[in-house]
Amino acid sequence: MLQKSMSSSSSSFCTLLIGLLFVVLLGGSLSHGQLRTTFYDTTCPKVSKIVRGIIKEALKKDARIGASLIRLHFHDCFVNGCDGSLLLNNSATIESEKEALPNNNSARGFGVVDDIKTALETACPATVSCADILAIAAEESVSLAGGPSWKVSLGRRDSTTANRTAAELLPGPTEDLPSLKKKFSNVGLDTTDLVALSGAHTFGRAQCRTFNNRLYNFSGSGNPDPTLNTTYLSTLKGICPQNGDTTVVTNLDLTTPDVFDNKYFSNLKVLKGLLQSDQKLFSTTGDETVAIVNKFTANQTAFFASFVVSMIKMGNISPLTGTAGEIRLNCGKVNDDCTGSDGLLYSST
Numbered sequence: 001m002l003q004k005s006m007s008s009s010s011s012s013f014c015t016l017l018i019g020l021l022f023v024v025l026l027g028g029s030l031s032h033g034q035l036r037t038t039f040y041d042t043t044c045p046k047v048s049k050i051v052r053g054i055i056k057e058a059l060k061k062d063a064r065i066g067a068s069l070i071r072l073h074f075h076d077c078f079v080n081g082c083d084g085s086l087l088l089n090n091s092a093t094i095e096s097e098k099e100a101l102p103n104n105n106s107a108r109g110f111g112v113v114d115d116i117k118t119a120l121e122t123a124c125p126a127t128v129s130c131a132d133i134l135a136i137a138a139e140e141s142v143s144l145a146g147g148p149s150w151k152v153s154l155g156r157r158d159s160t161t162a163n164r165t166a167a168e169l170l171p172g173p174t175e176d177l178p179s180l181k182k183k184f185s186n187v188g189l190d191t192t193d194l195v196a197l198s199g200a201h202t203f204g205r206a207q208c209r210t211f212n213n214r215l216y217n218f219s220g221s222g223n224p225d226p227t228l229n230t231t232y233l234s235t236l237k238g239i240c241p242q243n244g245d246t247t248v249v250t251n252l253d254l255t256t257p258d259v260f261d262n263k264y265f266s267n268l269k270v271l272k273g274l275l276q277s278d279q280k281l282f283s284t285t286g287d288e289t290v291a292i293v294n295k296f297t298a299n300q301t302a303f304f305a306s307f308v309v310s311m312i313k314m315g316n317i318s319p320l321t322g323t324a325g326e327i328r329l330n331c332g333k334v335n336d337d338c339t340g341s342d343g344l345l346y347s348s349t
């Protein structure tokens, strides 16, 4: 029963793929290797509204979900480009990125991505990629939290592979500034992008294990991180006692935890950044990041403008376009092969 209905939906996808290929050929060089904001204007005009609606609903039960969703886009884009590779589950051919250290028991929101995909498959079958869902969800999450909105560049396609090894190398909270800068420049992002995008820590949560190195014996000094405000230090010690549960979460922005604003930056100026990688942006004396933090603290409009520019840049990291990759029907798995010689489909599950 189940097998049969899966097969028929996959089969109509194969027909559709041929249709799409034709459109792409007619479109010629217009779409070649280039994302555009109008990509779904005729094929799925309501895509953003549908994504927004589902996030809005999810936010009622989980104030953190928008933050979780933008982080998925970041972790997708930094590993082999924005190709939805992060969303693939383990399988015979996939060693999932979800289980890499920076993601395992940390990356979240996959269920909401699946809900979005299901709604989009009903509204516009086999049209919107999972990689684009993450890009749209990131934008809608920011705007729903009071941040800027922008026109999202679209037309990404989904990978058929994942790379756990590359996901292990995602930027980590105890890395120093030169190392973080290097990881950003490796994907074409500069220091302003690093500071602006770190501003996404204006909402969402982090587990004790991601910052408790700062609380008791920082770098083997026997003392806490000196760039941690002592008032905030006491609060954090209460939340994350020594030898306590390191999966307990706290707000990344203690001032306005669920609002997308520039309080993340003003927090850094009074030594109230949660992660070491956050505080370094202000506390690395002499670094160009300090002036950028000062500017974003003084002028939220400037932060929002930079954030939008940097998000679009991040969303442009080596996407699959044209006929590369596929439009996954289920974000958690690669499409079934649809070239069965007897015209029937065989699910691998």
Ligand code: HEM
Binding pocket: 064, 066, 067, 068, 069, 070, 071, 074, 105, 106, 107, 108, 171, 172, 173, 174, 180, 194, 197, 198, 200, 201, 203, 204, 205, 206, 207, 208, 210, 252, 275, 277
């Ligand atoms: C600069 C390098 C970065 C480092 C080292 C870093 C590190 C982290 C860590 C350790 C967490 C907490 C995860 C957990 O405890 O489970 C986190 C959460 C988060 N990160 Fe980053 N991050 C960085 C950049 C970014 C960027 C570029 C974005 C998006 C544009 C982003 C968005 C978020 C959000 C929204 C959360 C909260 C997620 C939630 O509540 O589920 N981060 N990050």
Ligand SMILES: *[C@@H]1O[C@H](CO)[C@@H](O)[C@H](O)[C@H]1NC(C)=O
Binding pocket: 099, 100, 104, 105
């Ligand atoms: C991911 O976390 C789970 C526990 O939730 C653990 O069983 C699994 O081994 C971890 N995966 C990797 C690759 O470490």
Ligand SMILES: *[C@@H]1O[C@H](CO)[C@@H](O)[C@H](O)[C@H]1NC(C)=O
Binding pocket: 163, 165, 166, 169
């Ligand atoms: C996976 O990522 C690692 C680390 O970036 C890289 O060395 C390796 O070549 C990648 N593997 C594939 C199959 O692309």
Ligand SMILES: *[C@@H]1O[C@H](CO)[C@@H](O)[C@H](O)[C@H]1NC(C)=O
Binding pocket: 217, 219, 220, 221, 222
């Ligand atoms: C702090 O860590 C260092 C190095 O790991 C260790 O030698 C020292 O005993 C620790 N100090 C305290 C107070 O735990």
Ligand SMILES: *[C@@H]1O[C@H](CO)[C@@H](O)[C@H](O)[C@H]1NC(C)=O
Binding pocket: 229, 230, 231, 269, 270, 271
């Ligand atoms: C620590 O935070 C308090 C407010 O809670 C602030 O008055 C003080 O200036 C901060 N300390 C530093 C060193 O920034």
Ligand SMILES: *[C@@H]1O[C@H](CO)[C@@H](O)[C@H](O)[C@H]1NC(C)=O
Binding pocket: 299, 301, 302, 305
């Ligand atoms: C704040 O930044 C915006 C955008 O960059 C700029 O147009 C505006 O003049 C700035 N405002 C102030 C008071 O500097």
Ligand SMILES: *[C@@H]1O[C@H](CO)[C@@H](O)[C@H](O)[C@H]1NC(C)=O
Binding pocket: 089, 330, 331, 332, 333
């Ligand atoms: C992927 O794994 C998640 C969590 O285990 C599960 O909810 C989801 O249904 C899986 N998706 C597929 C396609 O197997």
